[in-house]
Amino acid sequence: MFDLHRLRLLRELKHRGTLAAVADALSYAPSSVSHQLSQLEAEVGVPLLEPVGRRVRLTEQAEILVVHTEAVLERLERAEADIAASASDLTGTLRIASFQTAALALIPTALGLLHDLHPRLRVHVTQREPEQALPALQARDFDLVLAEEYPGHPNPRPTGLEQEDLLDDPLYLAPPHHKQPAETGSAVKALRALAHYPWVMEPEGTAARQWAMTLCREAGFEPDVRFESTDLLLHLRLVEQDHAAAFLPGLVWNGRPPTVPLRQLPGGRRTRRIFTVVRRGASRHPAIQACQDALRQAATLPLGQTRKGRTA
Known part of the structure; x- marks a missing residue:
């Protein structure tokens, strides 16, 4: 029978990419990770890693082992869930990753509700964009991720993960x-009126940036992006x-009156979907x-209202 610990190291290498990343994530020395994987190769009887420059990649046989390891770990997570369900109270640590606006608008109220019902449950929250949080969820760095999906730009749906919608x-x-566009103009004309104005957007490579660039290009211009940040505040x-134009979601104000004039976007581009993601076994x-x-x-309460009805 193959050693489960070594199989998990192989799986970690699949998700994290390098021996150094595996060692750093698990607080091991890289030499220890390499030694354990060498022992696994000896157990299996076929090569599991092959060199590619200074790195290594998994062989076909290693990929087969990882698929089976995922199934074993999923079953173990289900066992853990069943044991926890049999207990009278929730304990332990729940690790959540959330992007900024959801963290500001939803997490504080949700934490209050959890504390009221399960005071012995320790909740750890990390602000992390979905592009980084979802791979980390697969690698078991988090237990639950709050993610977003922009219209016309569906996220990849990795196997082994489950999604549940929260709100639009x-x-x-x-x-x-x-630089206010005429109120009588169409949404496309209002957008086009800002063609030569500076813009602030999220960094390249994010779903929000891809969506924003597509929206501007469909309106007939290439935006002058002078400011880049994941911080929507x-x-x-x-x-x-008055330094830039932007696309802003409603959660930025968390139920408070908007501090800048807002215009509608072209039809079909007006909402982003917010949802939770967890591993299937958990x-x-x-x-x-x-x-x-x-x-x-928290999502059904009027934004800005706490669980006890006080305005934040």
Whole structure:
């Protein structure tokens, strides 16, 4: 029988890419990881790694082993969920990753609800964009991820992960105060009126940036992107002080009145989908189910309102 610990190291290498990354994630020495994988090769009786420059990649046989390892780990997570469900109270640590606006608008209320019902459950929250959080979820760095999907740009759906919708967040064009398009113009004309104005957008490689660039190009222009950040509060501040135009989601204000004039976007491009993602084997874990329940409740409350009805 193959050693499960060594199989997990092989799986980690599949997800993290390098021996150094595996060693860093698991607090091992790289030489120890390499030695364990060499022992696994001896157990299996075929090469599992092959050199590619300074790195290594998995052989066909190693890829087969990883598929079976994923199935074993999923079954073990289901066992863990069943054990937790048999206990009278939730304990342990739940690790959540969330992008910024969802973290600001939903997480605080959800944390309050969880604390009221399960005071012994320790919740750890990390701000992380979905592009980095979802691979980390597969690598078991997190237990639940809050992610987003922009219209016309569906996310890849990795095997072994489950999604559950939370809410649709409206998206708006936010022009600077002194560059207000005519109220009678169409949404496309309002967007086109900002063709020669500076823009703030999220960095290249993000789904939000791809969506924003597509929207501008469909309106007939290439935006002059002078500011790049994943911090949407910075986007808002640049618009407030007339430095840039932006696309902003409703969650930025968390139920408060908008601080800049907003215009509707062209039809079919007006909302982003916000959802939770968990590993399939862990989806029945009571801590994860309790967190999803709390997030659903937070999403149904008027934005800016806490669980006790106080305005934030």
